[in-house]
Amino acid sequence: MVKARFTTFDVVVYAILLTVGLLTLLPFMYVISVSLTPYSEVVRNGGFVLIPHEFTMDAYRQLFDRPIIPRAFGVTLFLSIAGTAMNLALTLLMAYPLSRKKLPGRTSLLLFVVFTMLFNGGLIPTYLIVKETYLLNTIWAMIIPSLIWAFNILVMKTFLEGLPEELFESARMDGAGEGVILLRLVMPLSIPSLVTIGLFYLVGHWNQFFLGVLYIQNTDLFPLQLVVRNMLISASSVETNVDVTLPTATLQMAAVVTASLPIVLVYPFFQKHLTKGMLLGSIKG
Missing domain, CATH: 1.10.3720.10 (MetI-like)
Incomplete structure (x- = not known):
């Protein structure tokens, strides 16, 4: 069995790709989270929510x-x-x-x-x-x-x-x-x-x-x-x-x-x- 060998270059490339991927996902996570978060929690967090503590579909029902x-x-x-x-x-x-x-x-x-x-x-x-x-x-x-x-x-x-x-x-x-x-x-x-x-x-x-x-x-x-x-x-x-x-x-x-x-x-x-x-x-x- 041949074991995969990771060089320093591979680690750096994967780290960059992972970082770029996370940065790309952040806007989507923000939009979805705010749409599912009660307004009181949004205000408490200064308008920035990624992982809501409480979920609600009120915004979609109102929409x-x-x-x-x-x-x-x-x-x-x-x-x-x-x-x-x-x-x-x-x-x-x-x-x-x-x-x-x-x-x-x-x-x-x-x-x-x-x-x-x-x-x-x-x-x-x-x-x-x-x-x-x-x-x-x-x-x-x-x-x-x-x-x-x-x-x-x-x-x-x-x-x-x-x-x-x-x-x-x-x-x-x-x-x-x-x-x-x-x-x-x-x-x-x-x-x-x-x-x-x-x-x-x-x-x-x-x-x-x-x-x-x-x-x-x-x-x-x-x-x-x-x-x-x-x-x-x-x-x-x-x-x-x-x-x-x-x-x-x-x-x-x-x-x-x-x-x-x-x-x-x-x-x-x-x-x-x-x-x-x-x-x-x-x-x-």
Whole structure:
């Protein structure tokens, strides 16, 4: 049996990694602890609590008693599911033809895609387009302007270019059209890459608040992250016209946990596909 030998260098590296890991966990522990701690204990400890002596769910009950949080949660859930589905569909529909080297005008289209990664129309022109297309103050204003990410198209295109050309030729010889090839051949083989890109889109939609600030005035359409942001900035209650008995800081931390927990829980289930998709769909030099 070979015994592992730890050198001084190994000890130093592990100590640094452990320290960095603990420092990374401290903010999460603080947020969760404050959200579960009675306000009296928070005040006694000067507002800093890592391990509460007493736990309470009052902040979460108070948070979800107000209609704005469940409503915002539903808006964000719709944005994440519907937006990600539309993102993946359009990304695949554009990446597949671009991966075919015999496509007429392929080079010009690729240059157009790359150009949008370097330059964009700007905030004001984009706002005017959203306004003139009657998307202002609708939930689609937070989905349609960011339907396709150019980087994800290039990643998907590179992955599809790695598929054996013989598969496509065999399918065409059997009489399959491009639509059948896309649905029955390309999509099943692209699952690792689709999961990877889909996770990027999903996180982007879940964390969306900036487009809500720009295009949404109706509070019924505010996404969850925008509501949490407003709570943290204004240091007020969930709804200013409601008398809240719990302290604002406790509600704020509970809102942060509520907004972050779903993605934290979902990510581990996709980690395997995420790593595999990154390797398969990486851009080759």
